[in-house]
Amino acid sequence: MTIIQTTSSTTNKVLNYPLNTWYVAAWDHEVTRTLISRTVADKPLAIYRTEDGRPVALADACWHRLAPLSQGKVLTRDEIQCPYHGIVYNSAGRCVSMPAQETINPSATVPSYPVVERHRFLWVWLGDATLANPDTIPDMHQMDHPEWAGDGLTIPVTCNYQLVLDNLMDLTHEEFVHGSSIGQAELSESDFEVTHDDTTVTVSRWMHNIDAPPFWLKNMRDKFPDFTGKVDRWQIIHFEAPSTICIDVGVAKAGTGAPEGDRSQGVNGYVMNTITPETARSAHYFWAFMRNYRLESQLITSQLRAGVSGVFKEDEDMLLAQQTAIDANPDYEFYNLNIDAGGLWVRRLIERMLEAEGRPVSAGRAGRLSTAN
């Protein structure tokens, strides 16, 4: 008997992840002189900063007996010490001291992965280091640009990272999942446009002359305290392969020219999302909400972070329920709707990256379950 395997990612329920790419491993403020452990794309990492502030990501398993280095000690300069028999490594992952002998075994190294600190995140490259080009880090410049203010959090989600991407690429779910904050019927009723190139996908949707849902009414009044009336609302979803999605969102007083480019009579935010696969069935979902008005108000920053947190909790609940149902129904396939066009382009771009790496498109059914964060 021959087994025929389909590799079409458009119906793939547990998508594999490319390795020749940058993933966010941590927020900048999480990386300190104290070691943390974080699994990215199934590789456990020990992450810390050197004495002179450089971030480092080493494999979280000692060369000797694989004890987790993240439970060890940060020493002077760029060195850390294994908690078990005291082997010391430098930031290149090279053994600099073997306490029990006078020499150092030349093979004693642990992988040290390329890291770049940018856009308030620590990005790590787990694939072929000779291809690691920092210019290919996704554009998330709003994260630390003087014209933008805001903050975010990390959600540990126990589902395949692709389900999060699907969720963000089609926002018609807002009507049903986020009915009390940002959802409204016009989302499903309005038309949208999808474009793509080799590494990006864009989905744009405009809703004209509608009532602002509660979240947006509050934002409008933060900027225009007396505001009442209708708005034009936009959602422009920018995906950058393999797993970063920045959504240009906002509302403006209806008919004041926002669709044509004059957003001065409105409020504009960017929902910054970058989703790092942890295992086949878990991900680190890093997000922030950035705004370009009332930059001085820490109150608004805190309110927005809390508000979006609440909205994303609704997504998280749905994603976990969906992953559970997927795993409970292994014989059922996904079917696609017209609204999935953006998500399907995302899948196709990721599928191409995986093919270029010669790796399977599906992470299969037997993925490891999430480890604690």
Next chain:
Amino acid sequence: MAATNIEVWQRATVVESVLVAANIRRIVLAPALPKRAEPGSHIDLYTTITGERQKRSYSVVDSTEDGTRVAISVLQAPLSRGGSIFMHGLQPGDTLEITQPLQNFPLRVGAPSYVLLAGGIGVTAIVNMARVLKSLGASYTLVYAARSRERMAYLPELLALHGDNLRVHIDDEGSELSVADLVAGVDPAAELYMCGPIRLMDAVRRAWRDREVNETNLRFETFGNSGWYDPEEFIVRVPRLGVETRVPAGRSMLEALEDAGVEMMFDCRKGECGLCEVKVLALEGAIDHRDVFYSERQQHAAEKICCCVSRAVTSATGLQADAARGGPAILTIGVS
């Protein structure tokens, strides 16, 4: 961390075997389970020497992007342990058992600059590194030293690819390498990767230590198959077990002891881990330490040796004529 070094044994077919220098053959293999070879990687394979399977390690000189072709190069040494004779006899179409590319000598991407040092056949471990550094646009110098031009594999290719980045030193053309000058001229932040005869590597290691630059920036791989002296036959005795056996020039002491039925502990079999350590109880002759496990002080004390690579020779000058007595060296040891 051994993750990339779990050996996956597979069949490979010889697709090409050509002489690329005096006594050096380039052998191209087609593995059953192709895997791309990173710079610095090697394969292990089984040779058959007088009917017996023996494991050998060879650096991967180059491989295709998809790993379907992997090239190694083998020097047939007159005093070889027999493996190189077997390797040189391989014909296209022959098959042998090999591992996927294994990595003990990784090239770190991102150093400010690099020096690659190849001595003789050691060039096989360096060729791929140089190619990758070139394609990355890294700042690097490739130093290639040998006794004579006809012993230098890949010299024309390296000249064509690396141009001014390549410095060639040839003893019998009067341009021999000065290790002192080489090490003194290395940028303090540079990483030096080397592979070559143990005399060369010892000299570089000593010069590097004396210069007090970052010790871990000196990277090397040793397969434990070169020493200060040519290998000689010697006799090893283990009084506690009542064993006395000959160690032929083409065989290691560890192998000879195993042949004699002594149960030995070992791991790397190339002089790095120290697990094959035996105690020296008595010695007629001198010891040729070929390991990198002991410090110079320990090697000098000659109380213990790594029997997987180190040997006994009749005299410390390496000349049989200088031996205090006729006949082979005799080493009396204690084993664990």
